[in-house]
Amino acid sequence: MLELRNLSVTLDNGKEPVEVLHDISLSLKKNKIYVMTGPNGGGKSSIAKAIMGIYPASKGQILLEGEDITSLEIYQRARLGIGYAFQQPxxxxxxxxxxxxxxxxxxxxxVNPCNxxxxxxLCAQDYLDREMDSGFSGGELKRVEIASILARRLKVAVFDExxxxxxxxxxxxxxxxxxDLHQRQETTLVIISHQERILRLADEVILVSGGRIANITNCEEILGDISRTDSDCLCRQECNRKIQINVECHR
Ligand SMILES: Nc1ncnc2c1ncn2[C@@H]1O[C@H](COP(=O)(O)OP(=O)(O)OP(=O)(O)O)[C@@H](O)[C@H]1O
Ligand SMILES: [Mg+2]
Known part of the structure; x- marks a missing residue:
């Protein structure tokens, strides 16, 4: 249903062009739940933005139900049934x-805004007439943004954290x-998340790291991997060792 073929994205951060996604290939099926996870800065939001057309592809293709949408604008992709709830709305x-x-x-x-x-x-009575200005808390804004995606009958809905x-x-x-959304509609859900409870919803877990797809796996495997990994970074291990032998930590 949604396919990324050898997709690369290069962005210009004002100094020099940086390739943030390298040769991403993914095939997402209809009515499945995919949870994308991985380290901060790994490229998850960039993949979401490339799907939505916010970041243009520098190489490769994006296909929706077999149709090449790589050169389509954001609004055209939205009309075709792709939605994206921003990490920071x-x-x-x-x-x-x-x-x-x-x-x-x-x-x-x-569409019923109350529902x-x-x-x-959120309580409709409290929120329906409120303005979405700076008085809105981060959590309130995030929830209204999610509600706006639920308002649409989408083919692909991407929720960023x-x-x-x-x-x-x-x-x-x-x-x-x-x-519920998954059961009621035939929407393919892509949820970017670090939360175990969200990971448990996944038909497949996509691990993104270093701007690449590092693995496509399932919740049990990924949680097992995390528990086996020594969570201390190398620097911390070094510092701890120095503390144990009474050498002052350099941090
Ligand atoms: N507009 C941009 N200009 C320059 N670099 C960018 C831009 N957007 C993202 N990047 C870089 O691309 C890399 C991937 O960023 P991205 O936001 O996709 O990561 P992420 O996996 O969503 O991280 P997080 O878990 O922190 O949300 C990072 O190194 C980031 O600094
Ligand atoms: Mg992100």
């Missing part, structure tokens, strides 16, 4: 939550919402 000053969610739903008149807010654990800033009480509701 933008604030829309002057826009009320009700209008934002109605706009997100597009021509689909069945969408309930799906992300949906758990970030979400309190423990609402987090459970959010995982149920993802499960």
């Amino acid at each position: 933008p604030r829309f000053k002057g826009l009320q939550v009700r209008d934002f969610l109605t706009l997100a739903g597009g021509p689909d008149t069945r 969408l807010l309930l799906d992300v654990g 949906p758990e970030a800033g979400i309190d423990l009480w609402s987090f459970q509701k959010l995982t149920e919402t993802f499960r």
Whole structure:
């Protein structure tokens, strides 16, 4: 359904071009849940942005249901049914939550902003008329952004660290919402996450590191790998050893 073929992305950070994604190949199937995980700076958000068309491909192709969408703009991909909930959502000053969610739903008149807010654990009475300005907390903004993606009937929905800033009480509701969405609609879900409870939803776990796909595996394997890995970085091990032999740590 969604295929990345040898995709590379090069960005210009103002000084020199940097290749942030190298030769990514992925094949995502209809109505499956993929959880993308891996170290910070590994390239997860960049893959999401490349799928959405925010970062252009410098090499390779992106295909949606066999159609080459590599050269399509963001709005064209959105029309074809791709949605992306940002890791750090933008604030829309002057826009009320009700209008934002109605706009997100597009021509689909069945969209009910109250139900969408309930799906992300927000009380409609408290939030429908609020403006999405600087008075919105990070967690509130994140949840309304997720609700805006739920408003659309998508072929592919990408959620970038949906758990970030979400309190423990609402987090459970959010995982149920993802499960529901998966059961109700034929949406392919790509959830970027570091959370075990989200990893447990995955049909496949995609490990991204160093701008590459390091592995495609499952939740049990990845959690097993993490527990076997010595979590101390090499520097810490060195420092600890020095402390044990009474040599002052250099940090
Ligand atoms: N617009 C940009 N310009 C320059 N470099 C960028 C840009 N966006 C991302 N990068 C670099 O690409 C690499 C991958 O970043 P990305 O945001 O995709 O990582 P990530 O896996 O999502 O990390 P995190 O877990 O911290 O969210 C990083 O080294 C980052 O600094
Ligand atoms: Mg990221």
